[in-house]
Amino acid sequence: MCDDELIPPSADLTEEQWLRADPALFDGPVGERVRAMRAPRRRAVLGGAVAGAAALTVLSGAGRTPAAAAARSGRFPLPTAPNRNGEYAVLLTGDAGTGEEAQHAVAAAAREVCRAEGVGLAVGLGDNIYENGPESADDSEFRTKFEEPNTGLDMPWLMVLGNHDCSGLIPGSGGDPSRGDREVAYAKGSRRWHMPSRYYDVALPAAGEGGPLVEFFAIDTNPVSSYVAQLDPHYRWNGPYMREQRAWLDGALKASRARWKVVLGHHPYLNNGKHGSAGSYDGFTIGDYTSGVHLKELYEEVVCGRADLILSGHDHTLQMLEPTSRTGGTRQIVCGAAGKAGDGRAHYGHPASWQNFADHGFMVLKASDRAMTVDAYTVDVPTRTARLAHSVRTSSPLGAAASTAAPGASSASAGRR
Structure with a gap:
């Protein structure tokens, strides 16, 4: 949920039970958003009209290429080789989709960095x-x-x-994972948006012979991190969907021959920001939901010690946490400040090489056959300019990582512990 939203009064309630448990919620921001969601929306009606018109065009036999197919033919292609620097450079953003000035400012600042760094892929x-x-x-x-x-x-x-992409009755609850199918469907007609399914992997080839240089594993963390209990049996924490996703991720990581393996998931395993870490999100440590206890199990039993990085958002902060014995050498990075910023202070004390809880920003991952580097940039929203704040470098898969501060930058930030 967003920083200004309420946390459920107890774990494992459905959305209706949550609202009935405390009718006063309807008088505050949550109630206002619930009423707004229930009201007919002009943009939803317009969207349906566009979809209907497109369907009529195809059914009429006019012989025109459907818009989605035309867009597919012009889709921006995945990189097929490292850039001029011998590496894949990847823009990392999270929690961006506000449409407000901060998002535009971060994107504008990122454009300058992407041109300089030869970035050919974004997350x-x-x-x-x-x-x-x-x-x-x-x-x-x-x-x-x-x-x-x-x-x-x-x-x-x-x-x-x-979680906001899978809102149910309550915005940000993660209570209706099926809504994510709309984003999968949108990907079929967008040049930029790559989401072939709700979870998937993308492997980028090395310059020479051999296996991939870097492979990304995108997962859907919502059914095991929702703020409310799932009503649809398919999406319950131990339902068919999560069993299938877990089996896929386990098999994909095991089969991967990529030099660098990176897991992408909205909810973090470890996190020093307000929302906390999997297993105790937002102070809850009981039940199958809210706390993310089953996502903690997924990360620890399937991902840690196999992937070099876990990249997450959810907390509106920038954090480069240190690999530890607990993570099996896997590094957790939180990059969720592309549209909203944090509250300015650390709430937990997991070891970190650098973290920032106040600024907007983004990161750039660079992977070569020699090393993998992640650069963190903070953004001054009024001027739309980026500042390289910190870098971490790993010279061997799941090996020792060296951390270096950018010239003139401090490795500490507001609220660092």
Whole structure:
């Protein structure tokens, strides 16, 4: 949920039970958003009209190429070789989709960095469409909260689902994972948005012979991190969907021959920001939901010690946490400040090489056959300029990582512990 939203009074309630348990919620911001969601929306009606018109065009036999197919033919291609520096450079953003000035400023600053660094791929770490996710695959918010802000960042974006993308009755609850299918459907007609399914992998080839240089594994963390209990048995924490996803991720990581393996998931394993870490999100440590206890199990039993990085958003902060014995050498990075910023202070004390809880920003991952580096940039929103704040470098897969501060930058930030 967003920083200004309420936390459930107890774990494992459905959305209806949550609201009935405390009717006063209806008088505050949550109630206002619930009523807004229940009201008919002009943009949803318009989206349905566009979809209907497109269907009529195809059925009429006019012989025109459907718009989605035309867009597919012009889709920005995935990189097929390292850039001029012998590396893949990847823009990392998270929690971006507000459509407000901060998102536009971060994107503008990122455009300059991407040109200088030869970036050919981008990642969106969830909460792509605030506050409630899209109402349809043709929702105008895809344009105002993704396409327009990212004009000039002309590359494929590996997208993952966040809790706001899967809102149910309550915005940001993660209570209706099926809503994520609208973002999968949108990907079929977008040049940038890459989401072939709700979870997937993308492997980028090395320059010479052999296996991939880097492989990304995008996962859907919502059914095991929602703020409310799932009503649909398919999406329950131990339902068919999560069993299938876990088996896929386990098999994909085991089979991967990539030098570098990177897991993309909206909810972090470890986190020093307000939301906390998997297993105790927002102070809850009981129940199958809210706390993310089953996502903690997934990360620890399937990901840690196999992937070099876990990249997450959810917390509106920038954090480069240190690999430890607990993580099996896997480094957790939180990059969720592309549209909203944090509260300015650390809430937990996991070892970190650098962290920032106040500024907007983004990161750039660079992977070569020699090393993998992640650069963190903070953004001054009024001037739309980026500042390289910190870098971490790993010279061997799951090996010792060296951390270096950028010239003139401090390795500490507001609230660091």
